[in-house]
Amino acid sequence: MIPPVNSLVRYDNPILVATSKGKKGEKAAAPKAPAAVSQTEDILNSILPPREWTEDGQLWVQYVSSTPATRLDVINLQEELDRKLQQRQARETGICPVREELYSQTFDELIRQVTINCAERGLLLLRVRDEIRMTISAYQTLYESSVAFGMRKALQAEQGKSDMENRIVQLEAEKKDLERQIQDLKAKCEAIEKRESERRQLDEKKHAEEVQFLKRTNQQLKNQLETILQPASNAAAQPKK
Numbered sequence: 001m002i003p004p005v006n007s008l009v010r011y012d013n014p015i016l017v018a019t020s021k022g023k024k025g026e027k028a029a030a031p032k033a034p035a036a037v038s039q040t041e042d043i044l045n046s047i048l049p050p051r052e053w054t055e056d057g058q059l060w061v062q063y064v065s066s067t068p069a070t071r072l073d074v075i076n077l078q079e080e081l082d083r084k085l086q087q088r089q090a091r092e093t094g095i096c097p098v099r100e101e102l103y104s105q106t107f108d109e110l111i112r113q114v115t116i117n118c119a120e121r122g123l124l125l126l127r128v129r130d131e132i133r134m135t136i137s138a139y140q141t142l143y144e145s146s147v148a149f150g151m152r153k154a155l156q157a158e159q160g161k162s163d164m165e166n167r168i169v170q171l172e173a174e175k176k177d178l179e180r181q182i183q184d185l186k187a188k189c190e191a192i193e194k195r196e197s198e199r200r201q202l203d204e205k206k207h208a209e210e211v212q213f214l215k216r217t218n219q220q221l222k223n224q225l226e227t228i229l230q231p232a233s234n235a236a237a238q239p240k241k
Contacts, residue, residue, distance in 0.1 A: 008080060008105035009048060009112060010065040010073075017052075018059040041066050043119045047126050048108055069113040081106050100136075 041063075048064040069077075081102060084090075090099035107129055115122025 008077065008084070008102065009109045010067070010069075011051065011062045012065050014060045014062040016058055017061050019057060040116060040119060043122065044112060044115055047115060047122065048112060064112055066116060068116045074113070077106065077109055104133075 044064050044066055050061050050063045052059065052061045054060070084102050085099065088098045088102070090096050090102065092099075111122055111125045111129065114125055
C-alpha cells in the first residue's frame with residue numbers, strides 16, 4: 001500500500017490498526033525483539049512519531065524503520081534528495097518551503113540512521129534539530145514582523161506624502177495670494193508717491209508764486225513810499241527866505 005505522503009524518511013510497511021467495524025488489526029507474526037532493539041524502537045518512535053491515516057474506513061499506522069542503514073543507503077538518500085529538489089523545482093537560494101521540507105526530511109532520516117547505531121548521539125541530534133527549527137521559527141516571526149512594520153511605515157509615508165503634497169498646494173496658493181497683495185501694495189505706493197510728488201510740485205509752484213507776488217507788492221510799496229517821501233525831502237532841502 002502507498003503511504004499518504006512520500007517522505008525521505010524510511011518507514012516500515014503500514015499496519016492495519018482498525019476497520020470500520022472496530023476490529024483490531026494485528027502485526028504479522030515476528031520473533032520477539034531483544035530489549036535493546038525494543039528500546040531503540042521506542043526512542044525512534046519518540047523522535048519520529050508513527051504516521052496514521054484512514055482509508056476506506058480503515059485506520060492504518062506506519063512506524064519508522066529500525067533497520068540499520070548502509071553506505072549505499074546514504075548514497076541513495078543523497079540521490080533521492082537531489083531528484084526531489086529538481087522534480088519539485090525547489091529554489092537554490094532564498095526562502096523556499098519546498099527545499100526546507102526536503103532537507104528537514106533528510107535530516108530526520110540521518111537522525112534515524114544515527115539513532116539505530118547510537119541512541120545518545122541520535123537524541124543529541126534531535127536537540128540540534130529542534131534548536132535549528134526554533135531559531136528558524138524565530139527568524140520567520142522576526143521577518144513577518146519586519147514586513148508588517150515596513151508595510152505600516154510605507155502606508156504612513158504614503159499618507160504623509162499625500163498630506164505634504166496638499167500642504168505644498170496650500171502654501172503655493174498662499175504664496176500667490178501674498179505676491180498679489182505685494183503687487184497691489186506696490187501699485188498703491190507708486191500711486192501715492194506720484195500723487196504726493198504732484199502735490200509737492202504744486203505747493204512749490206504756489207509758494208514761488210506767492211513769493212514773487214510778495215516781492216512785487218513789497219517793491220510797489222517801496223516805490224509808493226519813496227514817491228510820498230520825495231516831496232517832503234525836497235521841501236526840507238530848500239533854504240528859508
